[in-house]
Amino acid sequence: MKKLIIVGAGGFGRELLQWxxxxxxxxxxxxxxxxxxxxxxxxxxxxxxxxxxxxxxEWVPQEDQxxxxxxxxxxxxxxxxxxxxxRGAQFTSIIHPxxxxxxxxxxxxxxxxYPNARITVNVRIGNFVTVxxxxxxxxxxxxxxxxxxxxxxxINGHVTIxxxxxxxxxxxxxxxxxxxxxxxxxVGSVVVNHLKSGVHVFGNPAKRIALPKMKKSEGEL
Numbered sequence: 001m002k003k004l005i006i007v008g009a010g011g012f013g014r015e016l017l018q019w020x021x022x023x024x025x026x027x028x029x030x031x032x033x034x035x036x037x038x039x040x041x042x043x044x045x046x047x048x049x050x051x052x053x054x055x056x057x058e059w060v061p062q063e064d065q066x067x068x069x070x071x072x073x074x075x076x077x078x079x080x081x082x083x084x085x086x087r088g089a090q091f092t093s094i095i096h097p098x099x100x101x102x103x104x105x106x107x108x109x110x111x112x113x114y115p116n117a118r119i120t121v122n123v124r125i126g127n128f129v130t131v132x133x134x135x136x137x138x139x140x141x142x143x144x145x146x147x148x149x150x151x152x153x154x155i156n157g158h159v160t161i162x163x164x165x166x167x168x169x170x171x172x173x174x175x176x177x178x179x180x181x182x183x184x185x186x187v188g189s190v191v192v193n194h195l196k197s198g199v200h201v202f203g204n205p206a207k208r209i210a211l212p213k214m215k216k217s218e219g220e221l
Contacts, residue, residue, distance in 0.1 A: 002066045004032050005033050005068070007037075007084065008070035016112065036056050037055065057083075068094050069110050077146045102139075106124045117131040120136070124142045126147070129145070130148040135152060135155070142160045143165075145164070147162075150166075150170075153167045156173050160177075162179060166185065168187035171188065171191070172189075178194045187202075
């Protein structure tokens with residue numbers, strides 16, 4: 001049985017640990033080993049039954065290890081994944097038993113599906129996509145690599161979403177919308193028009209805004 005290492009020990013990492021435990025109750029997939037994080041103090045002040053066992057910067061992946069990605073900020077995801085994959089890391093998907101998945105889908109590697117996430121039929125999802133609780137992705141939608149959906153998002157049918165897109169909680173789209181790479185959809189926003197790459201929007205209907213740059217430490221949920 002391989003050892004599972006969670007990459008990122010922030011709030012997202014502690015949530016992902018809980019979902020991994022839920023999976024283990026249904027089927028023993030791996031032996032949970034702990035976290036790796038460049039912030040050695042990430043768990044300070046929090047009750048947790050697993051520890052940080054090393055840093056991302058220094059970790060050397062072994063053949064008996066698999067990794068689960070607990071990072072939300074899309075570009076940070078890619079940066080960390082590339083660093084570890086270049087050293088031979090193998091990433092696994094974490095799909096909670098309470099997630100609902102329809103037929104005729106196509107999923108990339110490193111998918112994270114929280115409890116009550118819903119993916120319907122004929123949906124294509126790229127690599128390292130994160131779908132939090134109560135988010136629904138409708139029929140015939142397409143989602144690019146390293147995209148993150150926060151909780152309770154609603155993605156309607158025939159929507160096309162690019163790479164590195166971030167959806168805040170309760171954001172939604174009307175059917176058939178096209179969203180380019182590196183867009184940021186603010187909390188509670190409703191996207192009613194196509195979005196070019198690199199656009200940041202907020203509101204109902206969603207309108208373009210200037211978004212302050214996030215620090216790396218703010219890239220987790």
